[in-house]
Amino acid sequence: MKIIVCIKQVPDAKDVRLDPKTNTLAREGVQSIINPYDRHALEEAVRIKENMGGTVTVMTMGPPQAEEILREAVSCGADEAVLVSDRAFAGADTLATTYTLSQAIKKIGGADLILCGKQAIDGDTAQVGPGLAVRMGMPYVTCVRKISAAKDKPFIVERLMDDGYDEIEIELPALFTVVKEINEPRLPSLKGKMKAKKLSVTTLTAADINADASQLGLKGSPTWVVRVFAPQFKGQRTMIQGTVQEQVDQLAEKILEWC
Amino acid sequence: MLLIDINACIGCGLCEANCAFAAIRVVDGIAEVNENCTLCGACVDFCEAGALQIEGREEAVKDDLSQWTGIWVFTEYRHGRVAPVSYELLGAGRKLADRKGVLLSAVLLTDSAGEVPGELISYGADQVYVVEDQGFAQFTDDVYGNALEDLARQYKPEVILAGATAIGRSFIPRVATSLKTGLTADCTQLDIQEEDGVLLQTRPAFGGNIMATIACTGRRPQMATVRPLVMKANAPDPGRQGKIMRCAIAPDRLLSRIKVRNFFPLAGDQVKLNEADIVVAGGRGLESEKGFLLIAELAQELGGAVAASRAAVDSGWIAYPHQVGQTGKTVSPKVYIACGISGAIQHLVGMQSSDTIVAINRDANAPIFDVAAYGVVGDVFEILPKLIDKIKETRAS
Numbered sequence: 001m002k003i004i005v006c007i008k009q010v011p012d013a014k015d016v017r018l019d020p021k022t023n024t025l026a027r028e029g030v031q032s033i034i035n036p037y038d039r040h041a042l043e044e045a046v047r048i049k050e051n052m053g054g055t056v057t058v059m060t061m062g063p064p065q066a067e068e069i070l071r072e073a074v075s076c077g078a079d080e081a082v083l084v085s086d087r088a089f090a091g092a093d094t095l096a097t098t099y100t101l102s103q104a105i106k107k108i109g110g111a112d113l114i115l116c117g118k119q120a121i122d123g124d125t126a127q128v129g130p131g132l133a134v135r136m137g138m139p140y141v142t143c144v145r146k147i148s149a150a151k152d153k154p155f156i157v158e159r160l161m162d163d164g165y166d167e168i169e170i171e172l173p174a175l176f177t178v179v180k181e182i183n184e185p186r187l188p189s190l191k192g193k194m195k196a197k198k199l200s201v202t203t204l205t206a207a208d209i210n211a212d213a214s215q216l217g218l219k220g221s222p223t224w225v226v227r228v229f230a231p232q233f234k235g236q237r238t239m240i241q242g243t244v245q246e247q248v249d250q251l252a253e254k255i256l257e258w259c
Numbered sequence: 260m261l262l263i264d265i266n267a268c269i270g271c272g273l274c275e276a277n278c279a280f281a282a283i284r285v286v287d288g289i290a291e292v293n294e295n296c297t298l299c300g301a302c303v304d305f306c307e308a309g310a311l312q313i314e315g316r317e318e319a320v321k322d323d324l325s326q327w328t329g330i331w332v333f334t335e336y337r338h339g340r341v342a343p344v345s346y347e348l349l350g351a352g353r354k355l356a357d358r359k360g361v362l363l364s365a366v367l368l369t370d371s372a373g374e375v376p377g378e379l380i381s382y383g384a385d386q387v388y389v390v391e392d393q394g395f396a397q398f399t400d401d402v403y404g405n406a407l408e409d410l411a412r413q414y415k416p417e418v419i420l421a422g423a424t425a426i427g428r429s430f431i432p433r434v435a436t437s438l439k440t441g442l443t444a445d446c447t448q449l450d451i452q453e454e455d456g457v458l459l460q461t462r463p464a465f466g467g468n469i470m471a472t473i474a475c476t477g478r479r480p481q482m483a484t485v486r487p488l489v490m491k492a493n494a495p496d497p498g499r500q501g502k503i504m505r506c507a508i509a510p511d512r513l514l515s516r517i518k519v520r521n522f523f524p525l526a527g528d529q530v531k532l533n534e535a536d537i538v539v540a541g542g543r544g545l546e547s548e549k550g551f552l553l554i555a556e557l558a559q560e561l562g563g564a565v566a567a568s569r570a571a572v573d574s575g576w577i578a579y580p581h582q583v584g585q586t587g588k589t590v591s592p593k594v595y596i597a598c599g600i601s602g603a604i605q606h607l608v609g610m611q612s613s614d615t616i617v618a619i620n621r622d623a624n625a626p627i628f629d630v631a632a633y634g635v636v637g638d639v640f641e642i643l644p645k646l647i648d649k650i651k652e653t654r655a656s
């Protein structure tokens with residue numbers, strides 16, 4: 001079985017912060033990490049491979065330094081790594097990203113199973129997985145919290161819904177996006193680290209994937225950012241003063257008025 | 260590409276300070292861009308010297324936009340219930356449609372429509388496209404996606420809105436990709452751009468630390484999913500008139516490649532937090548599971564629900580379904596009482612649209628007071644027991 005895991009390098013969201021007063025960004029020590037959901041996708045792929053045989057290829061579209069996360073993924077159990085990188089890809093929204101990734105996957109011979117994270121924590125869009133599945137002509141299931149696989153049988157997966165979960169039967173080839181509760185990702189192994197060091201990452205450019213230039217990067221992106229700003233909140237900020245008992249009395253009066 | 264006019268650049272550093280991606284730096288008095296650049300264009304707006312420009316933006320493909328008209332709301336109807344977000348979107352969509360002078364339509368895909376089309380009209384729809392077929396009995400991305408795509412190709416709406424729910428976030432990207440158009444996820448604000456009538460879609464990014472306004476200028480339809488509980492539904496008007504249009508979808512488009520075998524509903528003890536009128540929330544300031552008993556008692560006294568910050572959930576004092584915020588639930592009750600919660604942005608995004616926010620915190624500088632209508636600086640272990648007593652006492656007399 002050929003499994004491809006799509007991973008993305010993202011800034012660690014908890015470090016990214018706009019100062020609401022100056023609208024400037026405090027970014028000391030913002031680290032680049034593997035998108036946390038994608039670690040779970042990778043772990044699930046490695047487990048399926050260990051169970052059923054096959055290969056796990058990690059793929060990312062990003063700048064040259066995204067190679068770091070590919071090596072990290074190999075140290076955690078992936079077999080091969082593909083970096084899809086070209087200046088022409090810059091500025092891609094999810095539509096252009098899914099086009100680029102699908103061309104790259106076709107170039108390396110397709111896949112039986114594609115796993116993605118539920119969403120990337122930089123944009124939180126959760127659009128690349130479904131979009132990629134459409135481009136590949138594959139059925140898909142999002143927010144998968146459990147995958148049960150057995151040879152020569154359809155896969156059974158559990159899809160997290162707002163009111164519970166659905167149990168779904170699906171034949172490969174297919175794409176799933178996964179949520180964090182699906183598994184506990186392993187740490188890099190010593191063997192994995194050695195492998196990652198020696199690994200030669202395959203790099204694919206726009207020309208390599210036979211891309212139609214008009215569908216790439218900024219040109220291929222129908223959406224664009226008009227404005228970026230710090231969130232603003234409006235509160236009246238009436239402070240209730242006095243001794244504790246006075247504060248309590250005033251507050252209780254208000255609350256009883258509302259409730 | 261980001262073009263930098265080195266003759267115009269004054270090296271002021273505004274671009275550097277405003278780049279969310281650390282992609283631009285002033286080196287030797289001139290801005291330099293590196294490979295982190297996502298071409299988001301934020302720096303261009305901040306540059307007072309007019310030295311920055313994004314090349315290629317204007318080349319983005321243009322559809323014949325004039326053929327596309329009207330606002331659509333996808334109705335989420337599952338297990339016999341319309342998701343409240345669909346009514347909220349009809350409220351928001353009504354405003355957009357009135358501003359543009361176009362029709363507001365609801366789309367209903369179901370195995371059995373019953374009274375729902377009439378209800379959608381009472382909440383503000385001018386028309387309802389109804390497709391009734393057994394294929395919609397279970398939610399599957401392909402069948403729901405095919406149907407909405409085919410309707411959109413046929414009737415050409417300029418805007419399609421759906422709830423940013425498990426269902427909306429799953430199948431709407433399918434429709435957008437098939438229609439080769441733009442989609443903005445998880446919006447919290449929608450507006451119309453005065454000059455050209457384009458939909459301005461505002462959403463949080465980076466875990467809520469940054470807000471971004473997104474537009475899709477060259478393609479139609481403009482598509483967005485919208486967070487539940489941020490828009491307001493109109494009160495239903497049973498006298499409202501509207502048109503119900505029954506549509507058919509080609510049979511081969513109604514065959515799914517997946518099979519939903521079973522549904523397991525949430526366990527009974529899971530809170531219906533997002534439907535409560537009164538929410539009492541506790542944070543790290545409650546210090547323990549025992550501290551949360553105070554929250555539960557006040558909530559019970561007021562007939563409200565219990566919520567928590569992530570810090571309290573991570574500490575194990577209360578279960579995850581009670582978490583409010585970016586990675587928890589969004590709530591919008593009439594009254595939200597935040598006790599011992601600092602008011603981190605990730606918490607605020609989940610409760611800021613509550614009608615009245617009360618904050619109790621011993622730190623007068625806690626950011627929670629910035630969103631509060633009423634604030635009390637004090638110790639929750641002193642205030643809450645007294646408050647509960649006082650309320651009981653007043654009610655008794």
Ligand SMILES: Cc1cc2nc3c(=O)[nH]c(=O)nc-3n(C[C@H](O)[C@H](O)[C@H](O)COP(=O)(O)OP(=O)(O)OC[C@H]3O[C@@H](n4cnc5c(N)ncnc54)[C@H](O)[C@@H]3O)c2cc1C
Pocket residue numbers: 013014466541542543544545567568569570571582583584585586587588598599600601602603604605606609619620621622625637638639640
């Ligand atoms: C990507 C991401 C997603 C996140 N998602 C969420 C989310 O969905 N929801 C969420 O809530 N958080 C979320 N967080 C975490 C968030 O950043 C904060 O860490 C969290 O909200 C803090 O919880 P808190 O206010 O309870 O704790 P603290 O920040 O520790 O605040 C405790 C407050 O209690 C006050 N206090 C202490 N003792 C008392 C007392 N005796 N009486 C009165 N006041 C007292 C203190 O003055 C302080 O203000 C997220 C973070 C990240 C990075």
Ligand SMILES: Nc1ncnc2c1ncn2[C@@H]1O[C@H](COP(=O)(O)O)[C@@H](O)[C@H]1O
Pocket residue numbers: 006007008035037038041059060061062094097101115116117118119120121123124125126127128129
């Ligand atoms: N540039 C990228 N390269 C590889 N995979 C990606 C990329 N962007 C998104 N993905 C995958 O798509 C998922 C959803 O991303 P998003 O739609 O951006 O929230 C991620 O968890 C990744 O698995």
